[in-house]
Amino acid sequence: MLLADVAATSEAVAATRSRLAKRALLVDLLRRTGPDEVPVVARYLGGELRQRRTGLGWRSLGSMPGPAAEPSLEVLAVDAAFERMAGLSGPGSSAARTALATDLFAAATATEQRLLGGLVSGDLRQGALDALLLDAVAEAAGVPLDAVRRAAMMAGATEPVASAALGAGSPEAALAALAGFTLTVGRPVRPMLAASAPDVATAVAGLAGRPVVVDAKLDGIRVQVHRDGDDVRVFTRSLDDITARVPELVAVVRALPVRTVVLDGEALALDASGRPRPFQETASRSATRDAELAAALELRPFFFDVLHVDGRDLMGLPLSERLAVLDAVAAGHVVDRVVTDDPATAQDAFTGWVAAGQEGVIVKDASAPYEAGRRGGAWVKVKPRHTLDLVVLAVERGSGRRQGLLSNIHLGARDPAGGFVMLGKTFKGMTDEMLAWQTERFGQLAVEDDGWTVSLRPEQVVEVAFDGLQRSTRYPGGVALRFARVLRYREDKDAAEADTIDTVRALAGRGGDGTGG
Numbered sequence: 001m002l003l004a005d006v007a008a009t010s011e012a013v014a015a016t017r018s019r020l021a022k023r024a025l026l027v028d029l030l031r032r033t034g035p036d037e038v039p040v041v042a043r044y045l046g047g048e049l050r051q052r053r054t055g056l057g058w059r060s061l062g063s064m065p066g067p068a069a070e071p072s073l074e075v076l077a078v079d080a081a082f083e084r085m086a087g088l089s090g091p092g093s094s095a096a097r098t099a100l101a102t103d104l105f106a107a108a109t110a111t112e113q114r115l116l117g118g119l120v121s122g123d124l125r126q127g128a129l130d131a132l133l134l135d136a137v138a139e140a141a142g143v144p145l146d147a148v149r150r151a152a153m154m155a156g157a158t159e160p161v162a163s164a165a166l167g168a169g170s171p172e173a174a175l176a177a178l179a180g181f182t183l184t185v186g187r188p189v190r191p192m193l194a195a196s197a198p199d200v201a202t203a204v205a206g207l208a209g210r211p212v213v214v215d216a217k218l219d220g221i222r223v224q225v226h227r228d229g230d231d232v233r234v235f236t237r238s239l240d241d242i243t244a245r246v247p248e249l250v251a252v253v254r255a256l257p258v259r260t261v262v263l264d265g266e267a268l269a270l271d272a273s274g275r276p277r278p279f280q281e282t283a284s285r286s287a288t289r290d291a292e293l294a295a296a297l298e299l300r301p302f303f304f305d306v307l308h309v310d311g312r313d314l315m316g317l318p319l320s321e322r323l324a325v326l327d328a329v330a331a332g333h334v335v336d337r338v339v340t341d342d343p344a345t346a347q348d349a350f351t352g353w354v355a356a357g358q359e360g361v362i363v364k365d366a367s368a369p370y371e372a373g374r375r376g377g378a379w380v381k382v383k384p385r386h387t388l389d390l391v392v393l394a395v396e397r398g399s400g401r402r403q404g405l406l407s408n409i410h411l412g413a414r415d416p417a418g419g420f421v422m423l424g425k426t427f428k429g430m431t432d433e434m435l436a437w438q439t440e441r442f443g444q445l446a447v448e449d450d451g452w453t454v455s456l457r458p459e460q461v462v463e464v465a466f467d468g469l470q471r472s473t474r475y476p477g478g479v480a481l482r483f484a485r486v487l488r489y490r491e492d493k494d495a496a497e498a499d500t501i502d503t504v505r506a507l508a509g510r511g512g513d514g515t516g517g
């Protein structure tokens with residue numbers, strides 16, 4: 001298959017807002033893709049190279065040759081070229097890499113160059129496309145969507161599932177291949193995620209008629225811990241293996257009375273009185289290999305789910321049954337919870353936990369299975385103050401005390417159909433350290449500079465608090481944030497995981513002020 005086919009499909013998908021049309025375009029392309037090409041094509045459609053690192057910088061892309069008139073590049077040849085670039089190291093490697101990239105770009109048409117540039121810079125990365133791609137894979141392979149989704153949950157990624165289903169040869173063989181993706185102890189699955197509600201009553205009402213569990217929401221880092229005998233591995237929300245950095249978590253899980261287990265929870269550092277330490281401290285602790293800091297700030301695990309125990313896969317069981325197992329295997333290391341569907345009782349629990357320094361609650365449907373990777377309605381988070389994870393689209397040069405710094409940031413919500421919708425600006429909440437950090441970071445993300453405003457590659461996620469939402473004729477989404485202020489820059493989230501304009505509109509719709517409980 002020619003790269004031009006992938007590039008044309010990728011642009012056509014971005015250009016239409018219709019989900020059905022997008023899906024049809026993807027199905028058509030997948031049907032034309034050879035089995036050996038699926039791993040590459042599936043990645044490129046999601047905006048990613050197969051190589052985690054090519055060593056190519058944004059700068060080197062600036063000076064690429066003009067486009068070729070006719071398409072000639074085969075996707076497998078393109079993948080091989082990136083593989084060669086990724087493999088280069090040592091003196092002279094940078095020049096050799098640029099030479100390879102120059103040859104590649106010179107052979108590419110204008111459309112192909114846009115695709116290649118986006119793949120290298122990461123601009124095309126689109127987590128939102130994953131769901132659509134799975135849908136298209138199901139249709140192209142002639143198997144039920146559920147089977148594809150289940151497999152992707154287990155695999156923690158789209159591409160291996162697409163390859164297995166489309167490479168199988170027949171729908172029957174594809175189904176058998178998909179059934180081969182099971183929870184394997186030692187291999188992380190994507191964590192289940194939560195929707196949000198403005199207050200406890202709304203969250204509980206949303207689960208009307210179902211049994212409800214209300215968990216304390218701890219503000220630490222998500223950990224998925226796999227134990228097989230004495231072998232314990234700890235994975236983050238983005239499935240990175242941090243085992244070596246958190247020996248104290250390993251020790252706790254190794255001491256539990258089970259042989260194999262997969263636990264989901266939050267790790268947190270506490271102060272001497274048992275209150276949670278600020279998130280920043282927990283996060284920097286889990287990111288460090290510095291033994292001294294590690295010893296000074298001990299992390300503790302608080303589990304809220306169990307996916308597997310001693311050979312039994314529990315993901316399909318209702319939460320209430322999983323929790324019974326969790327309490328038996330991880331006693332003493334479990335998140336506080338109350339079982340109630342009474343809004344007043346849930347509200348009391350929320351108030352108590354927030355006073356004790358926790359972040360809020362997660363209201364959970366006790367009859368729901370564990371839905372890896374999904375942000376469905378089975379878990380709903382409620383926080384006392386309203387926050388959104390937005391993407392920084394541009395930044396303005398500071399003046400006065402902020403002369404020489406990049407200061408006022410433009411905030412965008414993700415548009416599920418592609419791109420970002422600006423919701424406002426803020427220069428509030430930033431500490432001097434954050435200002436120094438963002439000046440450096442945004443310098444690296446800069447794509448255009450009119451002397452006042454610097455436009456950025458939309459990659460940096462920022463968590464902002466705000467007092468409410470107001471209608472706006474100034475901003476394209478028709479809504480604007482009131483009194484937005486920066487809480488922190490999030491290193492654990494990609495732009496593809498930022499909050500969407502739909503979420504913002506839903507908050508605006510619910511009573512308007514969005515300040516929460």
Ligand SMILES: Nc1ncnc2c1ncn2[C@@H]1O[C@H](COP(=O)(O)OP(=O)(O)OP(=O)(O)O)[C@@H](O)[C@H]1O
Nearest residue numbers: 192193194215216217218221222266304335362381
């Ligand atoms: N009891 C709990 N049950 C589930 N998740 C919990 C719990 N306590 C804390 N959490 C954290 O809350 C997150 C769920 O919220 P969400 O799925 O929206 O992820 P997020 O966007 O990282 O959330 P946030 O930024 O609000 O922490 C989980 O990823 C987990 O880290």
